[in-house]
Amino acid sequence: MFDRVTGHYDRMNRLMTLGRHAAxxxxxxxxxxxxxGGSMLDIATGTGVIALAALEKYPDSTIHAVDFSERMLSEAASKPGASAIVWQYADANDLPFGDGSFDAVTHGYLLRNVDDAERVLKEQYRVLKPGGRVVILETCPPRGPLRYPVAxxxxxxIPLLGRIVARDRTSYAYLQKSTLGFMTPQEVVAILHRVGFASITWKKRFFGTHMIISARKQ
Ligand SMILES: C[S@@+](CC[C@H](N)C(=O)[O-])C[C@H]1O[C@@H](n2cnc3c(N)ncnc32)[C@H](O)[C@@H]1O
Structure with missing residues (x-):
């Protein structure tokens, strides 16, 4: 599915988030x-938006960006400035890096696509140095008074844009279902605690449909 959506991925993301995804x-x-001089790993990098933002912010660091879609990786690697990043095929369930390799791990829209979020977060804990941080961008089901209109x-x-812009009804029907069906921030925080992370904070974005969670390896 991710190989299929690569060509229109950035445009659809901009439209669906009214341009907020980059921010x-x-x-x-x-x-x-x-x-x-530190090191960072962006997992499920897709077209590399987080990895490239990190390179701009930390130009003297070493940034690795991994994904299991070869087409996403080649799209990311073709962007301006991308040659300063190490792009690599990898499955988030089984990262090809030693224990304590990175000062930070990031990912956007990974967790709702994996079978076992706890396993994937344990892998991230393993590859982080003690004191290192994980920062997660994800969708979440809207709550509160705006819950029903936003849902x-x-x-x-989302399915309408998918049909008109991407001409791909199936992928964007999946996106709509996985967004509304994913965990709340509190549920992700509970898993992070079980895995061993500390100093966990989270904030919601975009009418409560997105969350950014950060945590530190003890
Ligand atoms: C929705 S895109 C997100 C891309 C980017 N992080 C962003 O914020 O725009 C999800 C990406 O996760 C990748 N992905 C999903 N499951 C994965 C896994 N188990 N291991 C590695 N990459 C995975 C897909 O190939 C896809 O590129």
Whole structure:
């Protein structure tokens, strides 16, 4: 599915988030707090928006960006400035890096696509150095008084844009379902605690349909 959506991925993201996705990726990069000369891993990098934002913020750091879609990786690697990043095929369930390799790990829209979020977060804990940070960008189901109108908007607009702009009804029907069906911030925080992370904070964005969560390895 991700190979199929590569060609229109950035345009659809801009439309669906009214242009906010790039700003959230910059927020994620800022939250990673990579020390001077440090290292960062962006998982499920897709077209590389978080990895490139991190490179801009930490130009003297080493940035690795991984994904299991070869087409996404080649799209990312063709962007201006991308040659300073190490792009690599990898499955988030089984990262090809040693324990304690990175000062920070980031990912956008990964967790709702994996079978076992706890396993994937344990892998991230393993590859982080002690004191290192994980920063997560994800969708979440809207709550509160705006819950029903926002959910209706997601149900109607995403498949409609998918049909008109991307001409791909199936992928964007999946996106709509996985957005509304994913965990709340509190549920992700509970998993992070079980895995061993500390100093966990989160904020919501975009009418409560997005969250940015950060945590530190003890
Ligand atoms: C919705 S895109 C997000 C891309 C980017 N992080 C962003 O914020 O725009 C999800 C990406 O996750 C990748 N992905 C999903 N499951 C994965 C896994 N188990 N291992 C590695 N990449 C995965 C897909 O190939 C896709 O590129």
């Amino acid at each position: 959230w990726c910059r927020d994620v990069a800022v939250g990673a707090k990579v020390p001077p 209706l908007g997601v149900r109607v607009l």
